[in-house]
Amino acid sequence: MIFDRTKLVDSLPETPMVKDSLMEWTPLGTAEQLGTYELRMTLKQDGKSPQYDSYYFTVLDPKSISAGQSPIAFLGNDGMMMYIGDYRGNRILDFSNAGYRGGGVEIPNIPVKSTVLPLDGDATERIQVAIDQLAKRPLDKNGFRGAILLKKGRYEIGGTLFIKASGIVLRGEGQDKEGTILYGTGVKQRNLVEIGENADLMLDSNSKRMISDLYVPSGSRTFHVEDGNAYRVGDQIIVLRIGDKNWIHEIGMDNIYKRPGGTVTQWSPFNLDFDRVITAIVGNAITVDAPLANAIELQWGGGEIYKYTDHARIQQVGVENMRVESDFDPSIIDIKMDNDTTDPYYADEKHAERFVVFNSVKNGWVRDVTGYHLSYSLVQMKRYSKWITVQDCQMYDMISMVTGGRRYVIHQMGQLNLAQRIYTETARHAFTVDSWVPGPNVFLDGEAVNNYNTSEPHHRWSVGGLFDNIKAPISIRDRAWLGSGHGWAGANYVTWNTQGELTLQRPPTAQNYAIGHVGSKVPGLVPNDYDPRPREDGYWCSCGQHVVINSLYKQQLMERLGRNALSNIKK
Structure with missing residues (x-):
């Protein structure tokens, strides 16, 4: 029996057991301290590596929780966050590792090394030449080559600008009409700026080790492997969480009802790849820098770890202080809105x-x-994006059909990314997370108005998202047959002091949390008359009133890195 992960309270001598036998054990004494206790077990079989399992309980004085706080995530007597998990240890995640350089680090102002002036005609090639020339310069001691300054004026961009080398910043001289304007011309559908290449991580298959815990809870940073000797502190690793066909059946995603009048695609087994750095090794117990956002369960396939290298992944790159506009044909107007209609809008x-x-x-x-x-979208962070910050941005007057695959202003597909202080108008899914996204990812202090749909995890089991002080309609639910069979879209999500309409359901084998929400509670798409199978509500508390801890992310960041970290992420 362990208290607070370190203090031994009581122990049971190694005891032989046989299959189907039952043993009872009563710990000595009483729980003398308030807090979380862990019953930690090591299971040994002849000729096999040990396996590990734990169960948890929390001793709590309800009177110690001051008014206006959540009973599962609150400030303790020492002024630090205390989390109440379930009996398996699943708890609200620590999201504070999201953002540039792992959170709490100020974005630097890089010296200008090259300047581009606005001239008549297409500027794509001139800016690309400046980028490519800067890419030939050596990196400085901080990993930067320098900034390219686009002076005030309009730059017509008929193609795509590519930044393929580390240490390059593209900077303008203001976001208003008198500042730096990148103006996308022509009729080609494309991205205006692409950073990095579509390069996979290089896994070391020889380093594969099986996770030897029967259950690693969501929110944990520590787990056991068969043999930790091959690993060192500082190693970059993938923690792979397997979801086999039995788990797909358990969560009901092999029996999604067909779209009324149409078809649906049932789910196949899939894995979640958590990109982490080892911070400690004790025997075969490995601790990583950021929490795992989904429980790893041996009964559903368990987990594995691998070392990896990412030499093709660039870093220390940015785009800042400018305005972007796109040309469009104003004669193309429509009224279609998903499966409904709305007022006429520009639809080119x-x-x-x-x-x-x-x-x-x-x-x-x-x-x-x-x-x-x-x-x-204004910004899309793809699968191998990590530690990205998007901040102090606005998106207005999106132009497209109002239907699937469009108007995702901030589109999260990577992990440990932060979007803060974002304002959007006319989006469908303003703040959205894609499928199979490992998380954590954070949306902080944002607002979306004139929405055609909700901000949300969009489909197929993304995990570990935080909507923190977001004013927008939000939906975290079983999307059932929507799309091609989106199903349970998000697991282990938290909405904290949000405002607006909110749908929040609990997926099997996981949880979602709504804390301090002000606004209406909206039922999910299902159950309904067509699919009456029950779905559970997520965990709701302090509905109708914000909790006194204003921001979960900021509180967690301050506790991990100190008050200077909060100053570093301010505007």
Whole structure:
């Protein structure tokens, strides 16, 4: 029996057992301290590596929780967050590792090394030449080559700008009409700026080790492996969580009802790849830098770890202080809105889709950008993006059909990314997370108005998202047959002091949390008359009133890194 993960309270001598036998054990004494206790077990079989399992309980004085706090995530007597998990240890995640350089690090102002002036005609090639020339310079001691300054004026971009080397920042001289304007011309659907290439991580298959815990709870940073000797502190690893066909059946995603009048695609087994860095090794117990956002369960396939290298993933790159606009044909007007109709709107789609796309990139940013007339997104962070911050941006007047695959202003597909202080109008899914996204990812202090749909995890089991002080309609639910069979879209999500309409359901084998929400509680798509199978509500508390801890992310960041970290992420 362990208290607070370190203090031994009581122990049971190694005891032989046989199959189907039952043993009872009563710990000595009483729980003398308030807090969380862990019953930690090591299971040994002849000729096999040990396996591990734990169960948890919390001793709590309800009177110690001051008014206006959540009973499962609150400030203790020492002024630090205390979390009440379930009996398996699943708890609200620590989201504070999201953002540039792992959170709490100020985005630097990089010296200008090259300047581009606005001239008549297409500027794509001139800016690309400046990028390519800067890419030839050596990196400085901080990993930067320098900034390219685009002086005030209009730059017509008929193609796509590519940043393929580390340490390059593309900077303008303001977001207003008198500042730096990148203007996407022509009828080609494309991204205006792409950062990094579509390069996979290189896994070391020889380093594969099976996770030897029967159950690793969501929110944990520590787990056991068969043999930890091959690993060192500082290793970059993938923690792979397996979801086999039995788990797919358990969560009901092999029996999604067909779209009324149509078809549906049932789910196949899939894995979640958590990109982590080892911070401690004790025997075969490995601790990583950020929590795992989904429980790893041996009964559903268990987990594995691998070392990896990411030499093709660039870093220390950014886009800042400019305005982006796209040309469009105003004669194309429509009234269709998903499966409904709305007021007439501009619906041309033959023009620029996205402003900035992060491909294989870590430690990057977009800040102080205003966008107009794009069809898809202002910023998209793809699968191998990590530690990206998008902040102090606005998106107005999106131009496209109002239907699937469009108007995702901030589109999260990577992990440990932060979007803060974002304002959007006319989006479908303003703040959205894609399928099979490992998390954590954070949306902080944002607002979406004039929405055609909800901000949300969009489909197929993304995990570990935080909507923190977001004013927008939000939906975290079983999307059932929507799309091609989106099903349970998000697990282990938290909404904290949000405002607006909110749908929040609990998926099997996981949880979602709504804490301090002000606004209406909206039922999910299902159950309904067509599919009456029950779905559970998520965990709701303090509905109708914000909790006194204003921001979960900021509180967690301050506790991990100190008050200076909060100053570093302010505007």
